[in-house]
Amino acid sequence: MGLGPGGRRPKILSLLDFLEQHFEDVEFDLRRYLGVNLVEEIGSESLTWRMLGSFIERLPLDSALALAQAKPEERQWDMRNHLLATIADRLAVSNWLAGNMLCAWSKEGSENPVPKPEPIPRPGVEAPKKQRGMKALVRAMGAPV
Structure with a gap:
């Protein structure tokens, strides 16, 4: 895909790539912290793509996504x-x-x-x-x- 304004890749494309790699962890965290079903609500007014990106950037250290990206020794204790x-x-x-x-x-x-x-x-x-x-x-x- 092409680059957006300023020669940067659009955030939504980066978010889609990220979701492709970490979908299950993000889905779990959305359900755990917000009670939101990612599959049913993504793209709606209750869960816009921008809101999803903001949520992912602000997940707590004990989230499934953070633990999946942590080093093995960091997963055991927070x-x-x-x-x-x-x-x-x-x-x-x-x-x-x-x-x-x-x-x-x-x-x-x-x-x-x-x-x-x-x-x-x-x-x-x-x-x-x-x-x-x-x-x-x-x-x-x-x-x-």
């Missing part, structure tokens, strides 16, 4: 899961620090301190190397070193 794992890791370290401090201050003390909790494994992220000493303690508390 940002929300990474943030929840970080919160859980920090809470576990805080509890570990508080528990060890209470044991150290008690009369009995603890000859065998509780080992530091391991972070929740994240897909596509290598586990950090073990660190020891004061810098490791400061890092575990989340403070800059």
